[in-house]
Amino acid sequence: MFEQLQQLPADPILGLMGLFARDANPHKVDLGVGVYKTETGLTPVLDAIKRAEQALVAEQTSKVYVGPAGNLAFLQSMMVLLLGEHQAQNLQPRLATLQTPGGCGALRVAAELIKKARPEASIWVSDPTWGNHIPLLGNAGIRIKTYPYFDASRNALAVDAMMDALSQVPAGDLVLLHGCCHNPTGVDLQPAHWQQIADLAAQRGFVPFVDMAYQGFGEGLDEDAYGLRLLMAQLPEVLFAVSCSKNFGLYRERVGLVGLLNHTAAGATAVMSHLTSIVRGIYSMPPDHGAELVARVLQSPELTALWRQELVDMRERIQGLRMAFVAGMNSRGAAGRFDFIAQQRGMFSFLGLSEAQVAQLAKISSIYLLGSSRASIAGLNHANLGYVCDAVARII
Numbered sequence: 136m137f138e139q140l141q142q143l144p145a146d147p148i149l150g151l152m153g154l155f156a157r158d159a160n161p162h163k164v165d166l167g168v169g170v171y172k173t174e175t176g177l178t179p180v181l182d183a184i185k186r187a188e189q190a191l192v193a194e195q196t197s198k199v200y201v202g203p204a205g206n207l208a209f210l211q212s213m214m215v216l217l218l219g220e221h222q223a224q225n226l227q228p229r230l231a232t233l234q235t236p237g238g239c240g241a242l243r244v245a246a247e248l249i250k251k252a253r254p255e256a257s258i259w260v261s262d263p264t265w266g267n268h269i270p271l272l273g274n275a276g277i278r279i280k281t282y283p284y285f286d287a288s289r290n291a292l293a294v295d296a297m298m299d300a301l302s303q304v305p306a307g308d309l310v311l312l313h314g315c316c317h318n319p320t321g322v323d324l325q326p327a328h329w330q331q332i333a334d335l336a337a338q339r340g341f342v343p344f345v346d347m348a349y350q351g352f353g354e355g356l357d358e359d360a361y362g363l364r365l366l367m368a369q370l371p372e373v374l375f376a377v378s379c380s381k382n383f384g385l386y387r388e389r390v391g392l393v394g395l396l397n398h399t400a401a402g403a404t405a406v407m408s409h410l411t412s413i414v415r416g417i418y419s420m421p422p423d424h425g426a427e428l429v430a431r432v433l434q435s436p437e438l439t440a441l442w443r444q445e446l447v448d449m450r451e452r453i454q455g456l457r458m459a460f461v462a463g464m465n466s467r468g469a470a471g472r473f474d475f476i477a478q479q480r481g482m483f484s485f486l487g488l489s490e491a492q493v494a495q496l497a498k499i500s501s502i503y504l505l506g507s508s509r510a511s512i513a514g515l516n517h518a519n520l521g522y523v524c525d526a527v528a529r530i531i
């Protein structure tokens with residue numbers, strides 16, 4: 136029965152991890168998958184998480200099921216982190232939230248919810264968007280459409296084209312927005328853009344769907360939630376998917392949540408019953424471990440302070456690398472060409488190279504980035520920066 140299945144090509148992002156691992160060149164550099172790395176190339180367990188984990192191991196008395204909605208303390212603390220104390224409290228009756236296996240789980244459960252509510256709806260995603268958005272949402276059977284986002288000639292937001300496209304989105308469709316640290320471009324919406332989108336959503340009747348995978352990696356925890364908070368304050372319905380992989384360093388623990396701000400409290404209760412029924416039919420209940428760690432960090436003032444500092448350190452290190460890369464390229468005869476990288480935020484930027492140049496970088500120098508020339512900036516460090524700049528300067 137299964138012998139008819141043909142081998143599929145590797146996933147464009149995860150496949151790079153395998154290529155990198157198999158490369159024997161001691162100078163190899165991984166700028167592929169979006170994981171934070173230290174100066175020595177490690178993706179560490181954060182100290183705040185380690186301490187929460189030690190306490191959890193010592194104190195946990197049961198591994199009984201948590202239920203389909205997941206860890207309630209996690210959900211409550213995360214909503215405060217996302218919305219701030221005041222807005223989280225005000226909107227709480229209209230919110231349906233459910234813990235999911237990672238941000239990917241959140242996106243997929245959201246897609247299943249959309250299918251139940253309005254199977255004919257389309258989701259509009261930015262062009263470009265994170266490669267896995269399309270399979271996560273599309274494999275659920277939802278139609279995907281795109282809106283322009285990135286102007287490659289200026290390495291900047293294609294703001295007019297984007298707003299033109301969004302002003303045509305019909306009522307009942309959804310518009311997927313990256314809450315901060317746009318993946319793959321590193322180009323974020325500014326406060327005025329969020330307001331324009333909120334106005335368009337109100338006029339047209341589309342529902343914003345915010346993917347928040349990097350809160351704290353852009354400008355700061357509150358600054359990065361600006362857009363989500365604004366939409367939540369002004370619109371009757373907002374769908375959101377959240378990942379704790381990057382900001383809590385919990386990648387493999389698969390910690391995330393899906394939520395919907397509803398018109399009414401009764402609507403939120405109904406949506407909650409659908410969310411729990413959807414996940415009961417897929418994986419039944421989420422794993423608890425990572426979510427419990429996040430809850431413990433966010434409910435302890437001491438661990439929260441430690442975690443916030445660790446997050447600042449990660450963000451500032453990436454920002455420092457952005458500036459060091461630009462300086463490195465400027466001093467290698469590419470003055471001005473890469474300045475935009477220092478203005479962009481989060482884990483990624485496009486280097487503006489062709490696919491052939493990207494392939495050459497891998498072949499000649501064992502430097503791995505996505506074919507689109509998306510580079511995960513955290514893969515740079517002061518030991519490999521000169522090597523990478525030399526290699527890029529050679530091929531441009």
Ligand code: LMR
Nearest residue numbers: 148167168169265267318
């Ligand atoms: C990335 O974009 O590299 C990360 O979000 C990891 C992934 O799962 O694709």
